[in-house]
Each structure stands twice: as C-alpha cells, then as structure tokens.
Amino acid sequence: MVELVNVSKSFDGRQILKNVNIKFAQGKCNLIIGLSGSGKTVLMKTLVGLHKPDYGDVLYDGKAFNKMSASGQIDVRKYIGMVFQAGALFDSMTIEENVMYPIRMFQKTSYPKMLERVNFSLERVNLKGVNKMMPSELSGGMKKRVAIARAIAAKPKYLFCDEPNSGLDPQTSILIDELIYDITHEYNITTIINTHDMNSVVEIGEQIYYLHKGELWWQGDNENVLNSDNKELNDFVFCTALTKKIKQQSEKK
Amino acid sequence: MLVLRRFLIEFGAYLLLMKEAFRKPQNMHIFKRQMLHEMDALGVKSIPIVCVISIFIGAAVVIQMILNLDSPIYPSWIYGFASRKSLVLEFAPTVISLILAGKCASMIASEIGSQRISEQIDAMEVMGVNTANYLILPKIFACLVFFPLLIILSIFIGLIGGGVGGLINGLSTFHYIEGLRMEFAVYDIVYAIVKTALNAIVISSIAAFRGYTMKGGSVEVGIQSTKAVVQSSAIIMLLNLLMTNLFF
Numbered sequence: 030m031v032e033l034v035n036v037s038k039s040f041d042g043r044q045i046l047k048n049v050n051i052k053f054a055q056g057k058c059n060l061i062i063g064l065s066g067s068g069k070t071v072l073m074k075t076l077v078g079l080h081k082p083d084y085g086d087v088l089y090d091g092k093a094f095n096k097m098s099a100s101g102q103i104d105v106r107k108y109i110g111m112v113f114q115a116g117a118l119f120d121s122m123t124i125e126e127n128v129m130y131p132i133r134m135f136q137k138t139s140y141p142k143m144l145e146r147v148n149f150s151l152e153r154v155n156l157k158g159v160n161k162m163m164p165s166e167l168s169g170g171m172k173k174r175v176a177i178a179r180a181i182a183a184k185p186k187y188l189f190c191d192e193p194n195s196g197l198d199p200q201t202s203i204l205i206d207e208l209i210y211d212i213t214h215e216y217n218i219t220t221i222i223n224t225h226d227m228n229s230v231v232e233i234g235e236q237i238y239y240l241h242k243g244e245l246w247w248q249g250d251n252e253n254v255l256n257s258d259n260k261e262l263n264d265f266v267f268c269t270a271l272t273k274k275i276k277q278q279s280e281k282k
Numbered sequence: 283m284l285v286l287r288r289f290l291i292e293f294g295a296y297l298l299l300m301k302e303a304f305r306k307p308q309n310m311h312i313f314k315r316q317m318l319h320e321m322d323a324l325g326v327k328s329i330p331i332v333c334v335i336s337i338f339i340g341a342a343v344v345i346q347m348i349l350n351l352d353s354p355i356y357p358s359w360i361y362g363f364a365s366r367k368s369l370v371l372e373f374a375p376t377v378i379s380l381i382l383a384g385k386c387a388s389m390i391a392s393e394i395g396s397q398r399i400s401e402q403i404d405a406m407e408v409m410g411v412n413t414a415n416y417l418i419l420p421k422i423f424a425c426l427v428f429f430p431l432l433i434i435l436s437i438f439i440g441l442i443g444g445g446v447g448g449l450i451n452g453l454s455t456f457h458y459i460e461g462l463r464m465e466f467a468v469y470d471i472v473y474a475i476v477k478t479a480l481n482a483i484v485i486s487s488i489a490a491f492r493g494y495t496m497k498g499g500s501v502e503v504g505i506q507s508t509k510a511v512v513q514s515s516a517i518i519m520l521l522n523l524l525m526t527n528l529f530f
Contacts (some may be wrong), residue, residue, distance in 0.1 A: 077408045099412075106410030117405040119397075131409045134309055183409075 030055050031076065031187060031219055036085035038071055045071045047243045048085070054236040056217045057212055060224055063240035064265060069223040071112075072240065073191050073248035076221065077111055078102055105231035110180030110218075112190040116172040118164040124151070124175055131183040136209075150178040154208060172207070181212055188213065190222040192266055194229060202226060205235050227267075227272055230254060239265065255279075286521045296491045302414035303422070303490070316420035324386045324486075325423065325428030329435070335381055336436040339373050340365070340443030344458070348451050362461020365444045367470070374436040375474045376522050379481035382429060386486055387489035390421055391510035394493025395503045403494070418490040425482035433478040434471075477525055481518050488514045 032055045035123040038046040045068045053059045061069050074080045076087055078094060086093040089105050097105065110131075118127050128147045132138060138146075151157065154174040164172060173193055180188055190209060192204035206226075210233040213220040224230065230237060239262050241247075247262045254266060255276070267276050305311035347361045394417055397403050406413045441462060448458045489510040496506050 074404075079404055079407060103410040106408060109408055109410075111408045113405055114402045115401060117401040119402055120400070121404075125393065134312065134409065134411060191410075 030088075030090055030149065031092075032088040033072075033076070034086045034088060036072075036075060036082045036087065038068075038075055038080060038082050045243050046082070049240075049243075049245050051238055051245060051248075053219060053221055055219050055237040056213070057219070058213050058233045059221045059236045059238065060230055061221065061238050061240060062063060062225060062234075062265065063246075064231055065225070067240040068243040069225075069240055070191060073189055073221065073223050077263040078106070086133060103152075107183065110188045112176045112180050112184035112188070112193050113171065114191045114195055116164070116176040118175055118179070120158055120164050122164075123160065124156075124162050124164065124167070127164065127175060127178045128182050131179065137181070140222070148176075148180055150182045151175075153181065153212070154178045170197050170205070173197065173205055177205075177208060177212070181216070181218075184216070185218060188218045188220040190220065190224075192223050192225070194224070194226050198227070202228065203232070209233065212265065216222040227266060227269065230266070234277065292403055295495060296487075299414055299418070299491055299494060300442050300487060302412065303418040303487075305412060305419075306417050307415060307419065308412055313420060314363075316416070317423050320420045320424035321428050324389070324424050325432065328382060328385055328432060331381060331385060332378055332432050332436050335378065336374065336439040337443035338448075339377060339392075340369060340440030340445075341447030343368050343373060343440070344447040344453070345451055348448065348453055358454075358457040359449060359461035359464050362444075362458040363464045364449075364461070364495035366441065366462045366466075369440045369444070370437055370470045370474050372522075374433050375477040375481065376518065378433055378436045378516055379429070379478060379485070381520050382432070382481075383485045383518060386425065387485050387510040387514045388507040390486060390489035391493040391496075391507040392503050394418075394490055395496040395506050398494065398496045399499060399503065414494065418487070418494065421490060422483060422486045425486040426479055427472055429482035429485075430478045431443045435473055437474070473525075475530055476523070480521055480525075483513045484517050484521065488517065 033049050033051045034045055036049045037044065038272065043263060049072065057241075061072060063069050073081050078087070081095055087095050092105075094102065094105055119130065122130070124146055125144070128150055129143050132143050132146055137145075148162070150255070151159065154177050155179065156171060156174050159167070159171070164175070167175065177190075177193075188209070193209060194205050197205065206229050209220060209222065222229065222233075231254075233249050234254065237247075237249055237251065237254050238245055239247040239259070241261050247257060247259045249257065254262070257263060257266075267273050344361060344365045347364050351360055351364070394403075397417070402419070403413050406416065445455060445458050449455060492506040492510040492513075496502055
C-alpha cells in the first residue's frame with residue numbers, strides 16, 4: 030500500500046505541497062487531479078522518491094520510503110514502474126533495449142527470457158514488430174505505449190503515470206486509459222495517475238484525489254465527482270463546454 | 283565573497299556527485315559494455331583530430347626550432363632533441379588535452395544534460411539505478427584509459443610531422459633522429475601519461491557534473507556545455523603549471 034502522511038514540500042520558500050495525507054487504494058486506479066501548478070507532479074515525484082519531502086513520510090507497505098537507506102530504496106524501486114509525461118524513453122536505445130532495460134539492470138535472466146518478457150509487454154500494449162525501431166521513429170501515442178510496456182516489463186506492484194494522455198488525440202487518450210485500467214486489474218497493480226483529463230476521471234477514476242494549491246481538497250470516486258458540492262472541484266470539473274453541457278442536461282432532467 | 287561562496291557550494295556538489303559516481307557498479311556486465319561504448323565514442327572517434335593536430339604541431343615546432351636556433355654554435359641534433367622535449371612534455375599532453383576538452387567535454391555535458399532535461403535520468407532513478415555511477419563512471423574510466431593512449435599516438439605522429447617539417451626546411455633525417463634519441467628519458471613519457479590521466483579525469487568529471495546538474499531547457503544544454511569546456515580547459519592549464527613546478 031502507498032500512503033502519504035503529512036507531506037509538505039517547498040521550493041525556494043514557495044510551498045508546493047501542504048500537509049498532504051492520502052492513502053491510495055490498493056489494486057485500483059487512483060487519479061490525482063487538479064489545475065496546472067496545483068502540485069500534482071511534485072506530489073508524484075515525491076511519491077517515487079525524486080523529491081524528498083520537507084516534512085512527513087511516504088509509506089510503502091507501512092515503511093517510510095524517504096527514510097530508507099539507498100539500498101532499501103532500490104529494493105522498493107524494483108517494484109515501481111513509471112510512465113513520464115513525455116515518455117522519457119532512452120533515445121539512444123531501440124524500443125527493445127528500452128523495454129528490456131529494467132530487467133537487464135536488476136534481474137539475472139537469460140537473454141531469450143528477457144526477450145520473451147519484452148515481446149509480451151509490447152504485445153500487451155498492442156505494439157508488435159517495433160523492437161528494432163528507435164523512439165524518434167514513433168508517434169506520441171506509440172511512445173506512451175512503449176513507456177507503459179517498459180513500466181510493466183519488470184512486473185511492478187506500483188504503477189505511476191504522469192499525465193499519460195497529455196498531447197494525445199481523444200481516441201488515443203481513451204486507448205491509453207483503457208490500457209492502464211486493464212493492466213491495473215489484470216496484474217493487481219496499485220496505479221497512481223496524474224491527470225487533468227476529465228474523460229480519464231470519469232472512465233477510470235476508481236479513486237480520485239483533487240489537489241488545490243498544494244492541499245488535498247476533495248476525495249471520492251468517479252460516481253460522486255460529478256455530483257460534488259465542492260466549489261473548486263466543480264469549477265475544475267465543469268470548466269469545458271462539453272462537461273458544462275452534460276451538467277446542464279442532467280440538471281434539466 | 284559571493285563568488286567564493288558559489289564556488290564552494292559547486293565544489294561541494296561536485297565532490298558529492300563524484301562520491302556517488304565512484305561506487306561499485308550495480309551491474310558489472312552493463313558497466314563493461316558502457317565503458318567500451320564510451321571508449322569508442324570519446325577515444326577512437328578522437329583519433330583523426332588528434333592525428334591532424336599532432337602532425338601540424340610537430341611540424342610547426344621543428345620549423346620554429348630551426349628558425350630560432352639558427353646558429354653554428356648549436357649542434358645539429360639540437361632541433362630533434364628540443365622538439366622531442368617540447369612535444370613529449372608540453373604540446374602532446376597539454377595541447378591535445380585542450381583539444382580533447384573541446385571535443386569530449388562538450389559531448390559529455392550535452393549528452394548527460396539532454397538526458398536530464400528529457401527526464402531520462404529521472405526514469406532511471408525511479409527504476410533504482412544509481413544514475414551518477416551508471417552515466418558518469420564509464421565515461422571517466424574510458425577517458426582515463428584511452429586519453430593516455432591518444433597522447434602516445436600524438437607524440438609519435440607529432441615527431442613524424444616534425445621530421446617532415448624539418449626535411450622541408452633542410453634538416454637531415456639523420457640529425458633529426460639523432461636528436462630524438464639523445465638523452466632519452468622514460469621519465470618524460472611517464473610524466474606525460476600521468477599528466478594526461480589527470481587531465482582525463484578533469485575533462486570527464488567536470489563535463490559530467492555540468493550535464494548532470496543541469497536545470498532548464500535546451501538553451502541550458504549549450505550554456506553548460508560551454509562552461510564544461512571553459513572550466514576543464516582552465517583547470518588543465520592550472521594543473522599543467524602545478525605539475526611542471528612540482529616534477530621538474
């Protein structure tokens with residue numbers, strides 16, 4: 030289980046996260062939503078240990094990750110997969126080498142077995158025959174799928190996705206959402222996703238956390254996110270023309 | 283005072299990064315592969331530029347010797363002797379190190395810097411990779427092993443260039459080779475290798491530090507690459523002065 034306990038984080042005297050307490054639902058899609066600059070990315074980077082909290086703890090199965098030794102952190106990180114906003118694929122490596130990287134680095138497995146796992150991961154994200162291609166030869170959606178394949182290649186217990194469908198067309202966004210949702214349930218992974226895509230919120234948000242100016246403002250699921258009386262959340266959720274229209278229609282009914 | 287404070291902060295950060303880099307590699311097989319790759323990128327691919335620079339420097343040094351020591355009181359072997367001393371002790375280890383600083387420091391800083399700004403380093407860290415060790419140590423080792431070999435090659439090519447330059451200016455090959463062999467001291471070669479090894483560490487580690495600690499966007503890649511070249515060149519010159527004073 031992943032948990033944040035009283036986590037605060039500042040940069041150059043500017044407080045980004047203020048006393049955040051979250052217990053993420055195990056084996057489910059947890060969505061962190063909020064406006065740009067609300068602290069979502071800092072929260073995610075704090076969760077995976079790229080930022081150290083000024084106060085508070087990040088707990089993995091009850092153990093404070095931020096207080097562990099370097100070797101202790103590495104042991105936890107072997108079970109973490111992360112999909113970065115821009116994919117963060119290693120541009121000097123082929124797709125096969127990218128997906129194989131976490132396995133090759135930490136697991137003593139033969140090459141055929143590694144290749145088998147790479148092919149399985151690529152097939153799982155509906156990418157076949159791209160093994161020898163370079164990341165620069167792929168489209169934005171394909172890069173995201175390779176990043177997901179790399180994240181699941183080493184069989185993680187926790188999957189973190191930082192805005193997985195930013196910069197993608199609506200159809201590809203839906204495919205990526207469905208893929209993340211399916212993988213989460215197929216392998217019983219605890220998935221934590223940063224997003225401000227309302228479609229993702231409605232479709233895969235089993236547990237939703239709304240961040241507002243670095244504070245946890247609201248939490249719930251995709252059933253009650255549309256019916257909340259929280260003003261800031263409603264301003265965020267119903268800011269697009271489409272969501273406004275849906276709300277007006279439901280109010281008329 | 284502010285400059286000193288900034289220098290101390292940066293120097294501290296540099297030492298901490300090197301402490302992380304000089305750890306036992308997490309996967310020795312990948313480390314060896316990375317090192318061979320870096321030897322090719324930083325060493326083998328520098329051979330052409332080293333050869334070109336060395337042949338011209340060698341020729342220019344001998345021509346200068348002939349022009350400036352043009353007196354009947356000097357023995358005919360003096361040109362080969364003085365050129366060898368100049369090439370082995372100064373021109374090859376220092377000038378070629380400066381050339382390598384220009385080529386390799388900018389390459390290392392921009393490569394690591396680009397990986398930093400495109401979140402590739404973050405991606406590795408999340409996986410549990412000691413990125414300082416994985417990215418920096420193979421580069422330092424590759425430079426440490428290959429740069430001295432390049433300097434030996436540079437000395438050899440430089441002396442050939444000197445022979446050609448001398449021949450064109452009327453110096454007989456016999457007298458030139460006689461000068462090259464006169465009072466040959468292995469110590470000079472050892473000194474050149476040690477100096478180059480130190481320069482290799484300076485070039486690779488400073489460039490890696492500049493790239494690794496980069497913040498910002500693509501403009502910063504250029505700025506930090508330039509800083510890597512300027513700072514490593516300045517330290518090479520400082521080291522050269524210190525070593526010349528200490529060992530001679």
